[in-house]
Amino acid sequence: MNCQEFWNTIPELGDCESSRHLLECPACAARMSRHRELEAGFRAVAAGFRRVEAPPRVEARLRSAFRRQTGSESRAPSRRWIPVVTWAAAFAAMFALAAFLVRDRQPEAARPPVQRTIELAMLQPQADYDGFIPLPNSAGVAADDAADGDDVNLVRVEVPRSAMIALGLDVSADREEELVEADILLGSNGIARAVRFLD
Amino acid sequence: MNERPMTSAPVETDDELLLRMQSGDEEAFLTLYRRRQAGLFRFALHMSGSMPVAEDVTQEVFLALLREDCGYAPDRGTLSGYLFGIARKLVLRHLDRGRLDVVLDTDSDDFAQPELAVLDDPLLDLTRREGIDALRRAVQALPRRYREVVVLCDLEEVDYADAAVALGCPIGTVRSRLHRARGLLLEKLHQERNPRQALGTLKPVRCV
Numbered sequence: 001m002n003c004q005e006f007w008n009t010i011p012e013l014g015d016c017e018s019s020r021h022l023l024e025c026p027a028c029a030a031r032m033s034r035h036r037e038l039e040a041g042f043r044a045v046a047a048g049f050r051r052v053e054a055p056p057r058v059e060a061r062l063r064s065a066f067r068r069q070t071g072s073e074s075r076a077p078s079r080r081w082i083p084v085v086t087w088a089a090a091f092a093a094m095f096a097l098a099a100f101l102v103r104d105r106q107p108e109a110a111r112p113p114v115q116r117t118i119e120l121a122m123l124q125p126q127a128d129y130d131g132f133i134p135l136p137n138s139a140g141v142a143a144d145d146a147a148d149g150d151d152v153n154l155v156r157v158e159v160p161r162s163a164m165i166a167l168g169l170d171v172s173a174d175r176e177e178e179l180v181e182a183d184i185l186l187g188s189n190g191i192a193r194a195v196r197f198l199d
Numbered sequence: 200m201n202e203r204p205m206t207s208a209p210v211e212t213d214d215e216l217l218l219r220m221q222s223g224d225e226e227a228f229l230t231l232y233r234r235r236q237a238g239l240f241r242f243a244l245h246m247s248g249s250m251p252v253a254e255d256v257t258q259e260v261f262l263a264l265l266r267e268d269c270g271y272a273p274d275r276g277t278l279s280g281y282l283f284g285i286a287r288k289l290v291l292r293h294l295d296r297g298r299l300d301v302v303l304d305t306d307s308d309d310f311a312q313p314e315l316a317v318l319d320d321p322l323l324d325l326t327r328r329e330g331i332d333a334l335r336r337a338v339q340a341l342p343r344r345y346r347e348v349v350v351l352c353d354l355e356e357v358d359y360a361d362a363a364v365a366l367g368c369p370i371g372t373v374r375s376r377l378h379r380a381r382g383l384l385l386e387k388l389h390q391e392r393n394p395r396q397a398l399g400t401l402k403p404v405r406c407v
């Protein structure tokens with residue numbers, strides 16, 4: 001076996017002939033020793049990364065995507081509820097929700113849980129409004145809009161779970177940072193009326 | 200008579216989980232995700248050097264799997280190899296878009312393999328902090344085609360058959376690239392250890 005043949009057998013080393021070549025050829029033995037050092041280095045690098053993995057929010061998002069795809073979400077959006085996909089609308093929704101959350105932040109500990117379901121059915125009888133939590137003044141807005149024959153938009157966004165606390169929902173402290181998907185109901189004037197967390 | 204305690208149910212294969220997932224079983228999807236996400240995330244991280252990119256890629260891989268026309272064919276290789284293949288395409292797209300790596304990838308596979316000189320001075324101890332950091336940097340600095348094969352086979356211990364599926368090349372190419380990549384790494388580490396020694400002064404070693 002010459003050097004070329006020896007290296008061509010990598011990684012199936014260990015047979016007698018390969019071992020003999022290593023004993024007889026200092027050059028290959030030295031080079032082999034470098035490769036062994038490198039392998040130990042790879043193992044050390046890999047060990048340092050063993051606990052590295054995707055953050056939990058990726059699983060949460062994928063679960064939501066799976067439910068949307070399989071239709072296992074109990075509140076499958078009707079045709080009319082196809083999420084508005086423009087970034088402008090999404091930003092408007094985030095801004096509207098953020099404005100509400102920031103404004104109403106202080107008394108959150110004392111505020112009783114919000115359990116009302118917004119009565120928007122009068123606006124769009126065919127739509128599914130289950131699980132929506134009204135934001136302040138939303139009922140009045142809804143009534144006005146109904147009178148005007150106004151329309152509403154649904155925007156799906158991701159918000160920190162801490163947003164749920166601001167609305168009186170229970171969230172364990174260690175999950176406040178996680179993102180949760182939410183449907184935000186926007187009036188034609190861009191004001192957020194109600195929010196529904198998809199969790 | 201001593202009964203052995205009941206053993207746990209046999210672990211489901213990826214393909215079994217995929218079938219259940221495709222029939223709408225969320226638990227199967229999540230089991231598959233939990234089994235494969237870490238390796239894919241680390242692969243994308245080593246390739247891109249970016250946590251956000253790694254997160255994005257991991258998510259996109261599984262979203263792709265959710266699509267009906269995901270293109271996985273069990274007769275062409277394992278699901279793991281297939282998933283790494285998607286991750287690889289996504290990472291390369293990110294790299295192309297963001298120019299996240301500056302290494303020129305001009306080496307071809309048939310580039311002559313330089314024999315490493317036998318040098319008396321040792322490499323850095325690659326199992327200690329300094330050496331590990333140097334090795335990581337050296338891997339990151341490899342041209343893509345070598346970096347991906349090292350990350351897959353040497354860091355994630357993906358077998359050659361799966362790596363071939365992921366890289367879309369024959370197993371022989373995986374072997375030769377790996378061989379070349381390790382040679383480049385050793386050169387790089389040696390240079391780091393001996394910065395004054397120009398690469399050109401390394402003498403080829405021959406023995407017969």
Ligand SMILES: [Zn+2]
Pocket residue numbers: 002003006021025027028029406407
């Ligand atoms: Zn030799």
